[in-house]
Amino acid sequence: MDQDLQYRQVAPHPALREFVDSFWMLYNASDEAKPVMGLPDGRIDLFLSQSATEPFGIILIGLGTHAVEAVIPPRRLMFAISFRLPGAEYLLQADVAGLPDAARQMPEDFMGFGQKDLDDFDAFCVKAQESLLALLPASMDERKRRLHELIHASHGAASVQSLSERVYWSSRQINRYFNQQFGISLKAYCSILRFRASLEHIARGRLFPELNFADQAHFIREVKKFSGVIPKELFRNQNDRFILLSAIARE
Template identity: 25%
Template sequence: MRSITFSYVPPLEDLKGDVEHFRIAEYAGSEGTAIKVCPNGLPGLVFQHHNGDSAIKCIVTNSGRIVHLPTLFLHGQITELAVMNFKSGSYLSVQAVLKPHALKTLFGMDASILTNANRWYPDFSGEELNAQLVNDAKSGQECVELLSTFLLAKLRHARPRDLLVEESLSFIHENIKAITVKDLLRHLHISERQYEKRFVQTVGVTPQFYIRVKRFNEAIRLMDTGEYERLSDVAYALNFHDQSHFIRDIKQFSGITPKNISQKVNQFHHDHIGASYQ
């Protein structure tokens, strides 16, 4: 992704409970681009434009195609590889990468409704914010400041937090190399049926699926370190049942095999938020 420059801005202290980072992407070329985005377990609030109009032509997944996206939209969990097709010309994209639970706490939404879907800015009272971003913001940093002010206002009217689900998310992240749902249930002292219902409403996917996605992203991170000579070593480090399960998940979420990922080293972009490639 040499043609696209990325920069990251940490959230304000008050937003750290609900926002991971702000990611600014700037493209200065003239040709249209297609970026393949892998699932990462994180929803987001996205502003993107070229001269005040949406820079995205369409988003394509195995399940369908999304067209006519607005300059500002909110998206939920993505469960499959998504290809974002951008129009010709330069563009700016600024994303508030949200914590997995933030759709419920900040926006009062059942997160499962937004899985593999999005909401336009009028649906979450973002009309004024969109106008400010389009008309007033002169840089990615100014976009971040406007998005932060908007999210702080949401935070002041935040819904009650599901602290048990948030605790389980932390437990998953801390133990991603070996965690199972059974481990979670023992740790939380809760029935599987009750826990899964609360998790899906708060996060948007089942805990089993969320663990698979986070383990996939950890696998990409480990492969990117160069510390492992063989792919089987990565699979072993993450306690996959066998290498076939490892290859299946990598291919399902990235669209390519682990071996091919190493061959796309100049096209593959991985950071603390997720993985994507052109």
């Protein structure tokens, strides 16, 4: 990763793992703006941020369905919580159905966070985990729990029909749930997760399909649909512009 871009990631408390993917920070230590490409990863992100040119703010970003060009302003600091879909539904306390490929400015005290929480990333992680642990539901719809477990276990490679049969929930009802709760269909979400899993392989130079793509051509089309480039260019990652891929490569 570009040395001016400082990145850290922290795994959540075990009790939060089905709700939260990670806590992470990104800091542009340069006095210059950094152009980057954001890639779909199947997560919903809550950001706290400020920079040399922008005031403190809290932003909620919904599910991404394609690559997005962005610029990280100079001296921009971001702390974030990446929610899995159950976390967005049960812990986030905000409507995300209208947010695919979109962002929403949240109140500056949303979920009890404020500007001072950007002073220390480790302290932010502790506070965020304590707050989220307190919001854990006493119970959860078991069909939803099982559905999300199966989706992630297959890395999005399972068909909607097979998932429906295994959770005893009709495809029509599942898609209604996904569209109403998250703003996209289950099939679209599974495609995003399969792409995200493929990034693990591409980051290590394995430029061939390892999940349930029909063939190499199908794999290339899907990667290009979500990233805008073919796998070879994605792996090359010139100037570390695909920031998610750079982060994966460092793990």
